[in-house]
Amino acid sequence: MHKINLPLGTRAEFGERAVKKQLLITKLQQYLQKRNFMKVNTPLLEYQEVFTNFDLKQMRTYQLLDKNNKTVVLRPDLTLPIARLLTTTNIKLPQKFYYVGDLFKIAKELSGRNNQMTQAGIELVGYSSLKAELECLLLINRISQKWLNGQVKLEISHAYFTDSILDSLTADTALKEKIKNELYRKRIPEYQRLIKRFEKTTSYVFLQKWPRLFGETSAIKKMLIGIKLPKEAAHFLNETLAIAKLATKLPNQKVIVDLSIAPPQPYYTGITFKGFVDEIPEYLFSGGRYDQLLESFQAQPEPAVGMGIDIDLLAEVITVKSTQREKKYLFFEPDQIKEVAEQLLQDISYELLLEDDLEKAKKKVRLENAALFKISERGEVENVIKNSSN
Numbered sequence: 001m002h003k004i005n006l007p008l009g010t011r012a013e014f015g016e017r018a019v020k021k022q023l024l025i026t027k028l029q030q031y032l033q034k035r036n037f038m039k040v041n042t043p044l045l046e047y048q049e050v051f052t053n054f055d056l057k058q059m060r061t062y063q064l065l066d067k068n069n070k071t072v073v074l075r076p077d078l079t080l081p082i083a084r085l086l087t088t089t090n091i092k093l094p095q096k097f098y099y100v101g102d103l104f105k106i107a108k109e110l111s112g113r114n115n116q117m118t119q120a121g122i123e124l125v126g127y128s129s130l131k132a133e134l135e136c137l138l139l140i141n142r143i144s145q146k147w148l149n150g151q152v153k154l155e156i157s158h159a160y161f162t163d164s165i166l167d168s169l170t171a172d173t174a175l176k177e178k179i180k181n182e183l184y185r186k187r188i189p190e191y192q193r194l195i196k197r198f199e200k201t202t203s204y205v206f207l208q209k210w211p212r213l214f215g216e217t218s219a220i221k222k223m224l225i226g227i228k229l230p231k232e233a234a235h236f237l238n239e240t241l242a243i244a245k246l247a248t249k250l251p252n253q254k255v256i257v258d259l260s261i262a263p264p265q266p267y268y269t270g271i272t273f274k275g276f277v278d279e280i281p282e283y284l285f286s287g288g289r290y291d292q293l294l295e296s297f298q299a300q301p302e303p304a305v306g307m308g309i310d311i312d313l314l315a316e317v318i319t320v321k322s323t324q325r326e327k328k329y330l331f332f333e334p335d336q337i338k339e340v341a342e343q344l345l346q347d348i349s350y351e352l353l354l355e356d357d358l359e360k361a362k363k364k365v366r367l368e369n370a371a372l373f374k375i376s377e378r379g380e381v382e383n384v385i386k387n388s389s390n
């Protein structure tokens with residue numbers, strides 16, 4: 001028989017993996033609900049325009065045509081749809097939102113990555129205070145403490161730092177792009193060659209150190225002794241160091257600053273942060289400030305900070321203790337359906353036996369060392385086999 005496989009980059013989930021994911025999602029949602037975040041669900045499908053301002057090339061999307069021949073896409077990001085939603089409804093701001101859902105990005109072939117991912121996240125919209133960044137870091141720290149033995153490292157950066165340095169050097173957009181590219185990709189010889197032309201400027205000492213500008217706050221400060229940055233860059237740097245310093249006060253929290261990385265998303269306008277655990281190259285958490293996003297949907301600008309949590313990855317790295325209950329089975333005859341319903345109302349922990357005859361059922365239960373109950377003729381529950389550990 002001809003077997004039909006799944007489309008490339010997709011996978012089915014079942015059993016333990018599916019349960020673990022669900023458990024994580026449930027716990028996270030309960031927590032955020034208790035903290036008064038508002039749940040928001042947006043559809044899987046959006047018009048392409050929602051994402052076009054933000055470099056669709058980087059987020060290769062699945063595209064479909066609706067019945068008017070307009071292109072709709074499977075959402076490659078969950079923040080942009082929420083920004084879109086906020087400009088078309090009058091939800092009062094400021095407001096804290098949370099979401100859980102799937103997104104679709106076509107990964108490079110053979111990258112081993114899935115094209116469908118589950119993400120949870122929060123969006124704190126209408127808050128200009130750095131306390132909004134701190135609320136995100138608090139959530140990362142909590143998850144790290146609760147589920148990952150405090151292993152999560154925070155990496156803090158600023159979305160505008162790179163541009164503020166490059167703008168002070170040159171007006172040549174193409175050159176700026178090239179430098180940025182080599183810096184972000186850590187292609188040092190190419191980078192060195194490009195900055196050579198600034199050899200005679202006061203910025204050169206900084207430019208040479210730039211690709212190595214990551215580490216703990218104290219290390220960064222040490223590297224920058226005696227270096228005068230352009231005013232804007234100095235401001236962004238101070239902001240980054242200040243947040244990093246506050247983050248180190250979180251219990252059991254490692255923090256590094258990296259000033260030579262690309263912002264995780266093109267819409268960030270301020271502090272950005274990622275959370276990861278050693279040995280895994282991907283990030284579990286990623287977020288930042290995006291004060292101009294709502295404006296790009298023709299609404300008022302609104303200060304906002306948010307972050308996403310990679311639920312698939314989180315489910316892979318955490319160890320949740322599965323509480324192994326003793327198994328107990330219930331055998332019944334079809335006309336005892338009423339009694340079964342009543343019994344399950346009192347105790348849902350029975351697994352129903354669907355075997356037709358009791359002997360077959362007993363065999364199965366004995367093999368599993370489980371307990372067997374049955375509904376008697378009088379409609380009562382009767383223990384037929386005791387669990388062997390009893």
Ligand SMILES: N[C@@H](Cc1c[nH]c[nH+]1)C(=O)O
Pocket residue numbers: 077078079080121122123264265286287288305306307308
């Ligand atoms: N949407 C971002 C995460 C985020 C949520 N809010 C702000 N940023 C991402 O997928 O990387």
